[in-house]
Amino acid sequence: MAFLSYLINGLGLGSVYAIIALGYTMVYGIAKMLNFAHGDVIMVGAYVTYFALSLMKLPVLVSVLLAVVVSTLLGVTIERLAYKPLRQATSLSVLITAIGVSYFLQNGAQLLWGTSTKVFPSVISNGALALGGISISYLTLITVFVCLAVMGCLTLFINKTKTGKAMRACSEDKGAAALMGINVNQIISITFAIGSGLAAIAAFLLCATYPSVYPTLGSMPGIKAFTAAVFGGIGSIPGAFLGGLMLGIIEILAKAYISTQLSDAIVFAVLIIVLLIKPTGLLGRKLSEKV
Numbered sequence: 317m318a319f320l321s322y323l324i325n326g327l328g329l330g331s332v333y334a335i336i337a338l339g340y341t342m343v344y345g346i347a348k349m350l351n352f353a354h355g356d357v358i359m360v361g362a363y364v365t366y367f368a369l370s371l372m373k374l375p376v377l378v379s380v381l382l383a384v385v386v387s388t389l390l391g392v393t394i395e396r397l398a399y400k401p402l403r404q405a406t407s408l409s410v411l412i413t414a415i416g417v418s419y420f421l422q423n424g425a426q427l428l429w430g431t432s433t434k435v436f437p438s439v440i441s442n443g444a445l446a447l448g449g450i451s452i453s454y455l456t457l458i459t460v461f462v463c464l465a466v467m468g469c470l471t472l473f474i475n476k477t478k479t480g481k482a483m484r485a486c487s488e489d490k491g492a493a494a495l496m497g498i499n500v501n502q503i504i505s506i507t508f509a510i511g512s513g514l515a516a517i518a519a520f521l522l523c524a525t526y527p528s529v530y531p532t533l534g535s536m537p538g539i540k541a542f543t544a545a546v547f548g549g550i551g552s553i554p555g556a557f558l559g560g561l562m563l564g565i566i567e568i569l570a571k572a573y574i575s576t577q578l579s580d581a582i583v584f585a586v587l588i589i590v591l592l593i594k595p596t597g598l599l600g601r602k603l604s605e606k607v
Contacts, residue, residue: 330564331463339511355538361516391512549600
């Protein structure tokens, strides 16, 4: 019974990682860049939700929607100002810029809101659903449900809408997509907008689980979510979903059965082993380049 409880808790944590990883993998799949400022968009979303709940006394749903709007605008702004001028630059230049944007957001948060940790208000019942000998918290159920809903809506959007098809075309070949009349720059901006909006949702779920808000909040979850995206196959939406869930399960089981201090090391060790066996990740595809 204890193992099943840990497994369910791992699914809850993994669902948060999966939502964050979807933002990473979408941006990489289309823009072919690693947006290491994504974790700090989570931090901004967490602060917006905190102030909306604590100071403005807005309802939970309205607070989350406000955070989604702010994070979406922030993501599009970052893309326009920092990344768009580097479309033809080397990947190293883009990577250094992403790291610079990350530090800019962290230090900006410290100047605006201070370095002290703020306690996130408790907005989800601490109760639990009893199934046999297993107790599943309502927070875990809500987190898993939200993750499944996000994954389902995103899959439908990618596969069924005109914009989603354009995103898939840009992912395959941006040059050919542009020749077919697709506005590649607009599609990349939409991708950043969606990823940043998902980051705000993940921020709320993360802060509901670990009720504290501080300027470096998004650093470690962002790194772990990037790990999840690589684990599942960077650029693959189902891979990001699967990688996030598996990463959460591995982390919780490592904390329960091995060591709390070594859990992060174990997570990254598993990633290294998987990539040694399957370099493209669990669901990644190996692309052959014609020369």
